Amino acid sequence: MNRPGNGLLLPRSMGIGRRDFLKGTAAAGVAAALATPAIAQNAKIKIPLVSWMWSEPGRGDAWKAMLAKFHAEQSDVFVEEAGAPFNEFNNNMLIQSQSGKINGAMFHTTPDLVVRLLRGGHLEPLQDIVDNLGLTNTLSAAHDHLRIDGKVHGLDIVTVKFGLLYNSALFEKAGVNPPSSMDEWVETSTALTKAPDQFGIYSPHLLSEPGDFWFILQQWAAMFDGKWAEGRTPLVNTQPVIEGMKLFKTMYDKAMPKGTDIATANQMYGNGRIAQQLIVSAAANVWSSSGPDVYKSLRSAPVPGPNAKAITRIHPICVNVNASDDEKAAAKAFISWLYKPANYQELMERCLDVVPPYPEAVRKEYLDTLFWADGYLKGESTTPVEIMGDYIFFNQEFGNVVMDKLSEVLVANRPVEDAMADAQSELERASERLFEGFKL
Amino acid sequence: MTFKVHRSQGFPLDAGNIERMAQATIAEQVERVPRRGRDRQSSLAYTLVFMIVAYLGVFILFPIVQQVLTSFSNNVVGINEVTWVGLRNYERLLDDPKFWVAVRVTFTYMAFVMTGSVIIGLGAALLLNRQFRGRNMARSVIAVPWAFPEISAVLVFIWMCNPTFGVLNMLALMFPGVETNPNWLTDPNMAMPLVIVISIWKAFPFAFLVILASLQAIPRDLYEAAEVDGASKLQMLRYITIPEITPTLLLMSVLMAIFSFKQFTLIWLTTGGGPYGGITETMVLRIYQTAFRFFDLAYGATLGVAAFIIVLGLTLLFVYAQHRQDRARKR
Numbered sequence: 001m002n003r004p005g006n007g008l009l010l011p012r013s014m015g016i017g018r019r020d021f022l023k024g025t026a027a028a029g030v031a032a033a034l035a036t037p038a039i040a041q042n043a044k045i046k047i048p049l050v051s052w053m054w055s056e057p058g059r060g061d062a063w064k065a066m067l068a069k070f071h072a073e074q075s076d077v078f079v080e081e082a083g084a085p086f087n088e089f090n091n092n093m094l095i096q097s098q099s100g101k102i103n104g105a106m107f108h109t110t111p112d113l114v115v116r117l118l119r120g121g122h123l124e125p126l127q128d129i130v131d132n133l134g135l136t137n138t139l140s141a142a143h144d145h146l147r148i149d150g151k152v153h154g155l156d157i158v159t160v161k162f163g164l165l166y167n168s169a170l171f172e173k174a175g176v177n178p179p180s181s182m183d184e185w186v187e188t189s190t191a192l193t194k195a196p197d198q199f200g201i202y203s204p205h206l207l208s209e210p211g212d213f214w215f216i217l218q219q220w221a222a223m224f225d226g227k228w229a230e231g232r233t234p235l236v237n238t239q240p241v242i243e244g245m246k247l248f249k250t251m252y253d254k255a256m257p258k259g260t261d262i263a264t265a266n267q268m269y270g271n272g273r274i275a276q277q278l279i280v281s282a283a284a285n286v287w288s289s290s291g292p293d294v295y296k297s298l299r300s301a302p303v304p305g306p307n308a309k310a311i312t313r314i315h316p317i318c319v320n321v322n323a324s325d326d327e328k329a330a331a332k333a334f335i336s337w338l339y340k341p342a343n344y345q346e347l348m349e350r351c352l353d354v355v356p357p358y359p360e361a362v363r364k365e366y367l368d369t370l371f372w373a374d375g376y377l378k379g380e381s382t383t384p385v386e387i388m389g390d391y392i393f394f395n396q397e398f399g400n401v402v403m404d405k406l407s408e409v410l411v412a413n414r415p416v417e418d419a420m421a422d423a424q425s426e427l428e429r430a431s432e433r434l435f436e437g438f439k440l
Numbered sequence: 441m442t443f444k445v446h447r448s449q450g451f452p453l454d455a456g457n458i459e460r461m462a463q464a465t466i467a468e469q470v471e472r473v474p475r476r477g478r479d480r481q482s483s484l485a486y487t488l489v490f491m492i493v494a495y496l497g498v499f500i501l502f503p504i505v506q507q508v509l510t511s512f513s514n515n516v517v518g519i520n521e522v523t524w525v526g527l528r529n530y531e532r533l534l535d536d537p538k539f540w541v542a543v544r545v546t547f548t549y550m551a552f553v554m555t556g557s558v559i560i561g562l563g564a565a566l567l568l569n570r571q572f573r574g575r576n577m578a579r580s581v582i583a584v585p586w587a588f589p590e591i592s593a594v595l596v597f598i599w600m601c602n603p604t605f606g607v608l609n610m611l612a613l614m615f616p617g618v619e620t621n622p623n624w625l626t627d628p629n630m631a632m633p634l635v636i637v638i639s640i641w642k643a644f645p646f647a648f649l650v651i652l653a654s655l656q657a658i659p660r661d662l663y664e665a666a667e668v669d670g671a672s673k674l675q676m677l678r679y680i681t682i683p684e685i686t687p688t689l690l691l692m693s694v695l696m697a698i699f700s701f702k703q704f705t706l707i708w709l710t711t712g713g714g715p716y717g718g719i720t721e722t723m724v725l726r727i728y729q730t731a732f733r734f735f736d737l738a739y740g741a742t743l744g745v746a747a748f749i750i751v752l753g754l755t756l757l758f759v760y761a762q763h764r765q766d767r768a769r770k771r
C-alpha cells in the first residue's frame with residue numbers, strides 16, 4: 001500500500017515539540033516496561049503476529065490498541081509484534097516459504113502473497129472459526145479464492161478499494177469538480193497544476209520504488225476494464241492496457257511532479273501541493289494521524305471512466321500450518337476474539353476502514369461519519385486475481401517487466417504501443433520459465 | 441641480556457646471528473616448558489584455529505558451495521519440485537543480453553568510480569599534505585562524505601536532483617541553452633553520470649585518507665636530497681612521491697574496484713537500475729532483481745557465481761601486480 005514515509009519535509013502541522021516527544025517517549029517506555037513483561041509473563045503462550053502494519057501510521061496504532069484490549073481481557077495468550085516494512089514483507093515471506101517453513105504462528109498477507117502461501121500448503125484452515133462464530137453464510141465472497149475443499153484458509157482483516165482521493169480545498173480554489181470522464185480528468189488535473197508549487201496528481205513512477213509503482217499502476221488499466229493477463233497469457237499489448245498506459249503518460253507529462261519519490265510526494269500531499277491521488281481507501285487513515293489539516297479536506301470519488309473498475313484487495317490474516325498445536329490454538333483464539341462483531345467494529349473504526357468482511361462487522365452510524373468515504377463505497381469492483389490471471393502467483397515479476405518498459409515511455413518518449421509489444425514478448429518468453437514445473 | 445651472553449663468547453653481531461640466537465632462545469624456552477603445559481598450549485592453539493576454520497566454513501564456504509549447487513538447479517520460488525538441470529543456467533547466462541548489459545554497466549561504473557575516487561583522493565591528499573593554516577580542519581571536513589550514512593546521503597542527492605524543486609535545477613538553468621529543469625536521475629543520459637558522481641563523492645575520502653597516510657610515510661630526506669640536486673616540484677612528484685606511493689595506489693585501485701563492484705545501496709536507492717532498460721543496473725542489482733524480485737533463485741545464484749569469478753579475477757590481478765612490483769623493487 002502506498003503510504004507516507006517519514007521524510008524530512010514534514011508539514012508544519014505535523015511537527016511536535018522536543019518536550020512533547022520526550023514526555024511521550026518516556027511515558028510509553030515506562031508503560032511498556034511495566035505492563036508488557038507482566039502480561040507476557042502471565043501468558044501461557046506467546047505467539048508473534050507477523051505483519052507490515054506495525055510501522056504504518058494510524059493502522060499500526062489501531063492494531064496495537066486491539067492487542068492491548070485482547071491482553072487485558074485474557075491472560076492465556078500474548079500476541080507479539082513482528083514483521084518487516086511493506087516493500088520487503090512479501091519478499092521475506094516468499095523466500096521463507098521457498099526454504100520450506102515460514103516463521104511465526106500467525107501473519108497478515110496481501111492478495112498475491114496469500115495465494116502463493118495457500119498453494120505452497122503453508123496455511124491452516126480457519127473454517128472452524130467461521131462456523132463457530134456463525135459466519136458460514138455471511139462471510140464476504142472475497143474469501144472464495146481462499147478456499148480449498150470449501151474450507152477458508154484466511155480471514156480478511158482489511159479490504160481496500162481504489163478510488164480518487166482528493167483535496168477538496170484545492171478543487172474549490174481552482175473551481176473544478178471531481179471528474180466523471182477520462183477527458184475531464186485530464187483537464188481537471190491540468191487545471192490543478194501550477195508547477196512547481198502545485199500538481200494535479202501523483203502516482204509512483206520510479207523503478208527504485210517497484211512495490212508501490214506496480215501496486216498502483218495495475219489500477220490504471222483496470223480503469224479501462226483492462227486485464228493484464230488471462231490464465232497464462234499476458235495481455236499487456238491489448239487496447240485497454242495501452243489506453244491505461246497512455247493516460248498515465250499524459251498525466252505524467254501534464255500534471256505529475258516528475259521524478260519525485262513517494263515519501264516526498266506524500267509530504268507534498270500533506271502540505272496541499274498535490275491535489276489528488278489514485279489510491280486505496282486505507283490511505284485516509286494515514287492522513288488522519290499524520291496530516292490532520294489535509295485530512296479535513298479529503299474527499300473521494302469513484303475512479304473515472306464509463307467502464308471503470310476499482311481493484312479491491314483483500315488482506316487476510318492466516319495461521320501457519322507448521323506452527324505447534326498450542327500455537328495454532330492460541331492464534332485461532334486471537335482470531336476468534338478479533339472476529340466477534342464488537343471487536344471487529346472497533347478494529348474497523350480505529351483503522352477507518354470501509355469494507356467489512358461480513359455485514360455485522362461495521363456500524364452504519366460509523367460509515368455515516370466518514371465524510372471522505374463516499375467515492376470508495378460506489379462504483380464497480382474487480383480483484384487482483386481477476387485481472388492478473390495465473391500471473392497472480394508471479395505478480396511482482398510480471399510488474400517488473402511492465403514497469404521497465406513503461407519507464408521508456410515516460411522518460412524517453414517511446415510510443416506506448418511499441419513498449420507494450422516488447423513487454424508482451426518478454427512476458428511470453430518469461431512465462432515458459434515461470435510456469436515450468438508449476439502446478440495449480 | 442641474550443646479546444651479552446653471546447658477546448662474551450666472541451660471536452660477530454650480524455643480522456643472521458641475531459636471528460639464529462633468537463631461534464635458539466625460543467627453542468630453549470620451549471624445552472623448559474613442561475609437557476602438560478605444552479599440551480595445554482597446543483590444544484588452545486587448535487581450539488582457536490578450529491573456531492576460525494569453523495567460522496569460515498559455516499559463514500563463507502558453506503554459502504558459496506550452496507550457491508554453486510543452487511546454480512545447477514531449477515530452484516525458482518513457486519515451483520513444486522527442485523531438480524538438477526546441469527549447465528542449463530550457465531547456457532542461459534551466456535545467451536542472456538541483460539547479463540551482458542549488466543557486465544558492461546558494471547565495468548563502466550567500476551572504471552569511472554575507481555579512477556575518479558583514486559585521482560581525486562590523490563589530489564586531495566597531495567594538497568592537504570602541505571603545511572597551511574586550518575589543515576587539520578580541512579582533513580576532517582573532507583572525510584565527512586565517507587562517514588555519512590549511505591541512505592541519508594542518497595536521500596539528500598535525490599532531493600537535490602528532484603526535477604521539480606531540486607537545488608541543482610537553479611544551477612542547470614544558468615547554463616546557456618538549458619531552459620527547462622533537467623530530469624536528472626530519470627534522464628537516460630544523465631542517470632549513470634550522476635550515479636557515478638555520487639559514488640565518487642562517497643568513496644574518494646577513503647582513498648584520500650589512505651593515500652595521505654602513505655604520503656606521510658615517505659622519508660623527508662629523499663626530498664631534501666632531491667632539493668639539493670635541484671629537482672623541481674614536478675620532478676619530485678614524478679620521481680619520488682608517485683613511485684613511493686605506487687603500492688598504495690595499486691591497493692586503493694583494487695579496493696575501489698571491488699567496493700564499486702559490490703555497490704548496491706546507492707544505485708538501488710537513486711535509480712533502482714533505471715531509468716529503464718538496465719541503464720544503471722550493475723551485476724549486483726541484477727542478482728538482487730533476479731533472486732528477490734523475480735524469485736529465480738537458481739539463475740540468481742548463477743549470476744552470483746559469475747560475479748564471484750569476476751571479483752576473484754580482480755583480486756588475483758592485484759596479487760600479481762603487487763608481486764611483480766615487489767620483484768621489481770628488489771631488483
